[in-house]
Amino acid sequence: MTVRKGxxxxxxxxxxxxxxxxxxxxxVREVVEAARRSSQxxxxxxxxxxxxxxxxxxxxxxxxxxxxxxFAAPVDVGSVLVDGRQHWFVAHLVARRxxxxxxxxxxxxxxxxxxxxxxxxxxxxxxxxxxxxxDLSLRDRISARKRLLTGTHVPHRDLQVSQxxxxxxxxxxxxxxxxxGVDVGRASDVVFRVEPDALRVVx
Numbered sequence: 242m243t244v245r246k247g248x249x250x251x252x253x254x255x256x257x258x259x260x261x262x263x264x265x266x267x268x269v270r271e272v273v274e275a276a277r278r279s280s281q282x283x284x285x286x287x288x289x290x291x292x293x294x295x296x297x298x299x300x301x302x303x304x305x306x307x308x309x310x311x312f313a314a315p316v317d318v319g320s321v322l323v324d325g326r327q328h329w330f331v332a333h334l335v336a337r338r339x340x341x342x343x344x345x346x347x348x349x350x351x352x353x354x355x356x357x358x359x360x361x362x363x364x365x366x367x368x369x370x371x372x373x374x375x376d377l378s379l380r381d382r383i384s385a386r387k388r389l390l391t392g393t394h395v396p397h398r399d400l401q402v403s404q405x406x407x408x409x410x411x412x413x414x415x416x417x418x419x420x421x422g423v424d425v426g427r428a429s430d431v432v433f434r435v436e437p438d439a440l441r442v443v444x
Contacts, residue, residue, distance in 0.1 A: 251314030
């Protein structure tokens, strides 16, 4: 059930025998894509690392995943067309040519991108993505890089920040598209939407 303000989200409980333990976001994405492409249910996933794990307060403790001390919750999954090619992601979609020049777009389901607190208000179970879109000057990028460690890079006059359950991005010049840290190629058009509560995770 998509989380709503004032309502409890998630529950105590370990990963069952049908669950899959993964080390990072890219591995979660592989599990999701394999299930979607074979029209099978997505199995529950135990998270040992990655940005989604960090967002959910995961400890990377394998033994905890199978115990009653673990936390389990339904999270959203991103469905995306990258120049018409179907993909999925669980933590984030990033489109960029370089971190240092040109437009950068981050569609965040997780709060974190590595050590960067990119989307401080993002929640992976609220049915929406946090979208950060901008083309900063070099000086502002240097400043923002420092502020990303604490999530204080927003608000910024040259960054558009919004929340969306679906959206479309167009780039005059194709940008590389990264899904959960994996480069899936260049694209001019990206169409994304939320699949609410599509994945059950345990941390």
